[in-house]
Amino acid sequence: MSGADIREFSRPMTGPALVPLIDAIEAGEKPVVAAIEGMALGGGLELALGCHYRIAHSKAQLGLPEVTLGLIPAAGGTQRLPRLIGFPAALDMIITGRRVSAGDALKLGIVDQVTERNAGEVAVAFARSVVDCPLVSRRLSTWPPLCPADLDNILQMALARAWQRGRGALAPVACVQAVQAARLPYSQGMQQEQKLMSMLFASPQARALQYCFFSQRAVGKWSMPNGACWDNSTARPIRKAAVIGLGTMGRGIAVCLVLAGIPVIAMETDEKQLEAARRVVMALLEKEVQKLAVGLHLGLIHFTLEQRYLREVDLVIEAVFEDLALKKQLFAELSSVCHPDTLLCTNTSQLDVDQLATATSRPDLVVGMHFFAPANKIKLLEVVFTSRSSPEAVATAMQLGKWLGKVSVAVANCPGFVGNRMLRPYVEQAGFLLEEGATPEQVDSALEHFGLAMGVFRMSDLSGLDVGWRVRKAAGLTGPGVPQGQLLQTQQGYRYSPLADLICQKGRLGQKTGCGWYLYEGPGGHMARPDPWVHAFLEEYRRVHGLQPRSIGQQEVLERCLFALINEGFRVLEDRIVMDPVALDVIYVLGYGWPAHTGGPMYYAGEVGLPRVLGRLEYYQRVHPDIPHLRPSALLRQLVAKGSPPIHKWMWHIEEGSSRL
Numbered sequence: 001m002s003g004a005d006i007r008e009f010s011r012p013m014t015g016p017a018l019v020p021l022i023d024a025i026e027a028g029e030k031p032v033v034a035a036i037e038g039m040a041l042g043g044g045l046e047l048a049l050g051c052h053y054r055i056a057h058s059k060a061q062l063g064l065p066e067v068t069l070g071l072i073p074a075a076g077g078t079q080r081l082p083r084l085i086g087f088p089a090a091l092d093m094i095i096t097g098r099r100v101s102a103g104d105a106l107k108l109g110i111v112d113q114v115t116e117r118n119a120g121e122v123a124v125a126f127a128r129s130v131v132d133c134p135l136v137s138r139r140l141s142t143w144p145p146l147c148p149a150d151l152d153n154i155l156q157m158a159l160a161r162a163w164q165r166g167r168g169a170l171a172p173v174a175c176v177q178a179v180q181a182a183r184l185p186y187s188q189g190m191q192q193e194q195k196l197m198s199m200l201f202a203s204p205q206a207r208a209l210q211y212c213f214f215s216q217r218a219v220g221k222w223s224m225p226n227g228a229c230w231d232n233s234t235a236r237p238i239r240k241a242a243v244i245g246l247g248t249m250g251r252g253i254a255v256c257l258v259l260a261g262i263p264v265i266a267m268e269t270d271e272k273q274l275e276a277a278r279r280v281v282m283a284l285l286e287k288e289v290q291k292l293a294v295g296l297h298l299g300l301i302h303f304t305l306e307q308r309y310l311r312e313v314d315l316v317i318e319a320v321f322e323d324l325a326l327k328k329q330l331f332a333e334l335s336s337v338c339h340p341d342t343l344l345c346t347n348t349s350q351l352d353v354d355q356l357a358t359a360t361s362r363p364d365l366v367v368g369m370h371f372f373a374p375a376n377k378i379k380l381l382e383v384v385f386t387s388r389s390s391p392e393a394v395a396t397a398m399q400l401g402k403w404l405g406k407v408s409v410a411v412a413n414c415p416g417f418v419g420n421r422m423l424r425p426y427v428e429q430a431g432f433l434l435e436e437g438a439t440p441e442q443v444d445s446a447l448e449h450f451g452l453a454m455g456v457f458r459m460s461d462l463s464g465l466d467v468g469w470r471v472r473k474a475a476g477l478t479g480p481g482v483p484q485g486q487l488l489q490t491q492q493g494y495r496y497s498p499l500a501d502l503i504c505q506k507g508r509l510g511q512k513t514g515c516g517w518y519l520y521e522g523p524g525g526h527m528a529r530p531d532p533w534v535h536a537f538l539e540e541y542r543r544v545h546g547l548q549p550r551s552i553g554q555q556e557v558l559e560r561c562l563f564a565l566i567n568e569g570f571r572v573l574e575d576r577i578v579m580d581p582v583a584l585d586v587i588y589v590l591g592y593g594w595p596a597h598t599g600g601p602m603y604y605a606g607e608v609g610l611p612r613v614l615g616r617l618e619y620y621q622r623v624h625p626d627i628p629h630l631r632p633s634a635l636l637r638q639l640v641a642k643g644s645p646p647i648h649k650w651m652w653h654i655e656e657g658s659s660r661l
């Protein structure tokens with residue numbers, strides 16, 4: 001039982017109340033044995049905890065995932081589980097919402113027996129064997145709480161962790177508070193559980209998280225502007241794949257494929273790089289084997305320098321250096337080396353997939369598979385289709401993403417695809433705010449206080465300032481041959497901030513060099529500290545350009561950065577790069593650390609109010625007429641004019657024929 005029907009949460013609950021039902025089962029004189037076959041999640045597990053015994057099939061999974069929906073377990077789970085398995089293990093399961101295997105549930109004491117047979121039949125036999133046993137010791141609500149001596153410390157640490165990791169989410173904190181009440185008599189603890197659930201149930205955060213739950217499933221029902229979609233396109237089987245280019249991304253992708261049980265040809269052109277990759281990939285796989293306690297056939301991966309092994313693969317993912325000429329040359333070679341039906345995929349994060357398709361004799365079999373670093377951890381996959389990508393190729397890449405445990409989002413090819421395209425105005429505004437008087441830590445603090453996993457400057461230092469620098473050079477925005485503006489920098493007629501370029505020219509590339517926008521303990525360091533050199537550099541830059549610094553508040557930082565990103569999201573919809581705004585929210589929550597408890601950028605815009613987003617963009621555009629990204633998009637204006645329809649109706653208001661595809 002996967003728990004309550006989440007769709008019911010947006011309307012009055014029907015059916016018998018769960019709590020008295022579970023209490024009645026527990027109080028009954030007849031032994032009740034729970035048989036857990038597949039999933040016992042949320043209310044499903046709480047129901048099982050009210051039973052006197054629990055039998056689970058070896059493949060069953062158990063958990064209390066309510067926190068992922070902005071809720072807490074509210075059918076006694078926060079009171080019975082700590083009594084059964086102790087506070088530390090109960091806190092971990094309830095705060096994280098993670099599922100445990102039947103084997104782990106047995107070790108924890110959640111279930112009494114695990115079977116390879118039909119759990120129902122075993123449960124019946126078990127019930128017969130205990131029919132004369134007293135039940136008094138099997139009623140968890142009557143158990144005294146197992147309070148360890150350091151329970152106060154355990155709870156304080158759990159609360160601190162919930163605040164810190166939750167980044168503003170209420171539910172994790174409420175989970176700790178509910179479990180904390182398990183040290184009280186059961187009836188009092190239940191009152192606290194119900195009080196906390198009442199506070200959360202109708203909260204905006206719970207609605208936003210439940211929106212995220214359904215959005216991440218909705219994107220699996222993908223469609224393309226030409227009418228191809230998930231239920232009229234057939235994916236091909238992938239019996240063997242290849243990864244070409246075994247840098248950080250290639251290694252992560254290879255690990256994903258092996259963990260999914262797909263044989264992999266891992267190819268490099270450089271012997272040393274190949275050996276280094278072999279060591280890293282095998283170490284990562286060994287670690288996964290231990291963590292997942294799964295049998296993994298490490299022989300699934302074959303490392304090689306030879307292209308001849310590519311003849312037998314169904315799909316290639318290239319992850320070579322981010323250079324268009326190099327990738328085009330490789331795609332041309334693959335056209336002749338690989339079987340004519342082999343799909344050719346690119347992991348590029350920025351480059352034009354159409355140009356790569358043109359370099360091959362099979363443009364219909366070329367799609368982007370944009371993984372996010374670290375590829376074996378981040379759940380998001382952007383599947384980028386060109387105007388010539390066949391529906392079968394898109395369906396195959398989307399299906400492969402699902403097999404790899406990713407949430408795949410189908411997006412049309414355009415500069416930056418979706419995530420990085422929306423990121424550009426966000427990063428641009430942050431640079432302008434530095435010119436106008438802010439420091440990197442002031443901007444990052446505002447963004448992280450909002451709930452983003454990492455502020456824009458800490459994120460740039462982590463990924464390396466040279467990544468963006470290379471992109472700007474390729475776009476002709478900077479570089480030795482590009483004339484620099486005298487006053488406020490302008491490029492291609494619009495305001496342009498050269499600050500990041502100047503920082504790079506000083507060799508300050510971020511964590512990898514020990515300094516960037518912040519100072520670190522050394523090259524490769526992670527502890528970002530405000531850098532007096534950066535402050536002096538900004539002061540000198542403003543003086544040279546005659547910029548009068550001003551105090552910039554958190555609200556302006558958020559509006560300038562987030563609304564510019566949201567505005568670009570509306571332009572992505574206008575261009576029909578995706579066919580549903582939920583795709584943008586899924587991309588940002590899963591791939592860019594956007595706080596899930598706000599739903600994602602587009603959902604958040606609806607919560608803030610589209611008229612307010614429009615009004616603030618109009619204000620900032622009046623103040624900064626030389627920044628096109630602040631000009632409100634036509635769709636945003638259209639939606640406000642139509643009375644701000646709900647997000648699932650936005651695409652109805654896009655002018656027909658406005659698609660760029």
Ligand SMILES: CC/C=C\CC(=O)SCCNC(=O)CCNC(=O)[C@H](O)C(C)(C)COP(=O)(O)OP(=O)(O)OC[C@H]1O[C@@H](n2cnc3c(N)ncnc32)[C@H](O)[C@@H]1OP(=O)(O)O
Nearest residue numbers: 002003004005006007039041042043044065066074217218
């Ligand atoms: C007063 C509150 C009382 C009790 C509290 C609760 O019980 S809260 C709910 C707790 N349960 C969950 O959070 C489980 C949510 N579901 C999942 O984690 C996964 O669906 C699951 C069960 C692990 C299965 O995963 P799988 O990848 O196999 O399927 P998928 O997630 O794609 O789901 C398939 C379709 O089922 C829909 N769905 C799944 N669970 C629920 C649910 N609890 N309520 C409503 N709908 C659910 C899901 O949306 C998919 O629908 P589709 O139309 O096919 O996209």
